[in-house]
Amino acid sequence: MHWKLNRPALIAGAILLVGFLAWPMRGLAQTTSASTITGQGTAVQASVYSILGTVTTALADTGVIGTTNVAQDAGQVTGSVASLLNADVLSSSTYSYADEVDSLSSVGDLNLIVAGVSITANSVVAEASQALGAMGTGSSYVDGLAINGTPVALTGAANQTIWIPGGQIAINERTISSTGAAVVNALHVTVTGVADVVVAMAKAGIS
Amino acid sequence: MTEQSRSRTVARLICILVPGGLLLAVLMFKGTPAVKAHIVPSPCDFTTGGGFVITDNGNHANFGLVGGCKNGGFFGHVNFVDHDTTGSFAGLHVSSDTIDAYFEPFAGSNVRDICGTADTNLFGTVKFRARTEDNGDPTSGGAGVDKFGLKITGVSPPFTGGTAVVVSTRFLAGGDIELHKPNPSTTGPSTPPSEFTACGSDDSGLGL
Numbered sequence: 001m002h003w004k005l006n007r008p009a010l011i012a013g014a015i016l017l018v019g020f021l022a023w024p025m026r027g028l029a030q031t032t033s034a035s036t037i038t039g040q041g042t043a044v045q046a047s048v049y050s051i052l053g054t055v056t057t058a059l060a061d062t063g064v065i066g067t068t069n070v071a072q073d074a075g076q077v078t079g080s081v082a083s084l085l086n087a088d089v090l091s092s093s094t095y096s097y098a099d100e101v102d103s104l105s106s107v108g109d110l111n112l113i114v115a116g117v118s119i120t121a122n123s124v125v126a127e128a129s130q131a132l133g134a135m136g137t138g139s140s141y142v143d144g145l146a147i148n149g150t151p152v153a154l155t156g157a158a159n160q161t162i163w164i165p166g167g168q169i170a171i172n173e174r175t176i177s178s179t180g181a182a183v184v185n186a187l188h189v190t191v192t193g194v195a196d197v198v199v200a201m202a203k204a205g206i207s
Numbered sequence: 208m209t210e211q212s213r214s215r216t217v218a219r220l221i222c223i224l225v226p227g228g229l230l231l232a233v234l235m236f237k238g239t240p241a242v243k244a245h246i247v248p249s250p251c252d253f254t255t256g257g258g259f260v261i262t263d264n265g266n267h268a269n270f271g272l273v274g275g276c277k278n279g280g281f282f283g284h285v286n287f288v289d290h291d292t293t294g295s296f297a298g299l300h301v302s303s304d305t306i307d308a309y310f311e312p313f314a315g316s317n318v319r320d321i322c323g324t325a326d327t328n329l330f331g332t333v334k335f336r337a338r339t340e341d342n343g344d345p346t347s348g349g350a351g352v353d354k355f356g357l358k359i360t361g362v363s364p365p366f367t368g369g370t371a372v373v374v375s376t377r378f379l380a381g382g383d384i385e386l387h388k389p390n391p392s393t394t395g396p397s398t399p400p401s402e403f404t405a406c407g408s409d410d411s412g413l414g415l
Contacts, residue, residue, distance in 0.1 A: 043271075060271075069392040071253070073273040075284035077302035088288040091271025093255045097390040106257020106382065108269030108288065122267060123258045123381040141258070141345060143381030 034099065034132050038181060038205040039065040041074070041092030041105040041126075046081045047196045057081045060090035060105070071095035084195065086111045096206070099132040103202040105186075110199060115191045117164045121145045121199075126186040128202035136182025136204055140172045145187075167191035181205025245320075245402045245410075248311040250389040251276030253283070254319045254339050258382010260355050260374055266290045268374055270355055272337055274309050274321030275387070276395040281306040285321055285337045287357055289373065296373050300328045301335060301359065308405030309395065317341050317386050318415065322406035324362075331363030334407025338376045340415070341386035345379075353384035356414060360407025370407065375414040 043060035059079040062072040073093040080086045087107045094103040106125040113119070122144030130136035145152040147169070152162060160171040173185040186200035253275020259267045267290045274283035287301040308322040321337045340354035356376030361369040402409065 069390055071275075071277055071282065071392065073255075073283055075271055075273065075286050075303075077286040077288065077300050089257065089269045089271035089286040091255075091257050091273060091284065091286060093273040093283075095253070095387070095390070097388075102385075102387065104255045104257070104385065106271045108257065108259060108271065109267075109290075123269065125257045125382050127383065127385070139344065141381065141383050143259070 039094035043090035138184035140186035256384035
C-alpha cells in the first residue's frame with residue numbers, strides 16, 4: 001500500500017497539535033492570584049462577663065496571618081484562665097501557600113467550669129483549610145467529652161448543640177463565609193451574661 | 208585449564224554468586240519497612256498535630272506539636288504531658304525550647320522526627336525526638352490512624368547522656384496528625400544537622 005501525504009490535512013493537524021500543547025499553559029496563565037488571606041489558630045479564647053466589663057483571654061494564639069507563604073505557631077505545655085479553665089499541651093498553627101491556607105489548634109486535658117457546669121475532655125482538635133477557588137473545609141476531633149462527669153455521645157455532625165443551664169455547648173461548630181473562608185470551633189460554650197469560651201479554633205481563608 | 212574451560216568456570220560462578228547475593232540481600236532486609244535515612248525531607252515540609260496516646264501503664268499521655276522547615280531553618284514546638292501516676296515518667300511534662308532538626312527517618316515515608324531541646328519537670332533540660340506518622344484523616348475521635356512516639360536524652364546532671372523512650376511509637380487514642388505539603392518557605396538549612404547533636408541519640412527503641 002502506498003500512503004500519500006495530504007498537505008492541507010497535515011497543516012490542520014499541526015495547528016491542532018500546537019493548540020492542544022498550548023492549552024495547559026494558557027490555563028495556568030489564567031489562574032487567579034489570591035488577594036485576601038486570613039489564617040489563625042487559637043487553643044482557647046475565653047471572654048468572661050462581669051459588672052466590671054468583659055475580660056478576654058487567649059491561650060496559644062498564633063495571631064492572624066494575611067500574606068502567602070508564611071507560618072506561625074504557638075504552644076504551651078499547660079494553660080489556664082483563672083476560675084474558669086485548665087488545660088495541657090495547647091498548640092496552634094496557621095500557614096499559607098500561594099493557593100491555600102491551613103490552620104490547626106489542639107488542647108489536651110480540658111477542665112472547664114462555666115456557671116457551675118463542669119465540661120471536660122481528653123483531647124480537642126480543630127482544623128480548617130481553604131484552597132483558592134474552592135469552598136473552605138473543616139473538621140474537629142473531640143475525645144472523652146463529659147458534662148458534669150456524664151459522657152456525651154458525639155454525632156460527628158457539624159454544629160451539634162447541647163443545652164446547659166443558661167446557655168449551650170456547640171460541638172464541631174463550622175462556619176463558611178460568603179468568600180468560602182472556614183472557621184471551626186471544636187467546642188464553643190456560651191452562658192448568657194457569664195462567659196463565652198471557644199476551645200480549639202481554626203480559621204482559614206483565601207480568595 | 209584451557210581458555211574455553213576457564214571462561215565456562217567464570218560464567219558458572221557468576222550464575223551462582225549473583226542470585227545468591229540477591230537472595231542474601233533479600234533475607235537481610237526482610238521485614239525492614241524502608242531504608243533508614245535520617246535526612247531532612249527534600250523538598251522539606253512540616254507536620255502539625257494534637258491528641259493523646261495510651262501509655263504502657265494504661266494512662267493518657269497528651270501532646271501538641273508543630274515542626275518542620277521554614278526559611279532555611281526549623282520551626283515549631285512540642286509539648287507533652289504524661290498522666291502516669293507510677294513509673295519513671297509519672298507526671299512528666301516536656302516543653303520544647305528549640306526545634307533543632309526535622310527528619311524523614313525512612314525515605315519516602317509519611318514518618319517525620321521532630322528533634323530539639325526541651326525543659327522537663329523531672330529530668331531538667333533534655334534533647335528529644337518526637338516521632339509522628341500521618342496515615343490520613345480519622346473518621347471520628349481520632350483513634351487508631353496516626354501515630355506518635357517520644358524519646359528523650361538527658362543533658363543536665365545527673366541525667367547527662369541517659370536516654371529513655373517515654374512512649375514508643377503507637378497509634379493515637381484521640382486527635383490527629385497532619386503532614387503538610389511543602390511550600391516555597393519550607394526550606395531547610397543548607398547543611399543538615401547531625402542526628403545526635405539535634406536529637407541527643409539515635410532512634411533505637413522508638414519503633415515505628
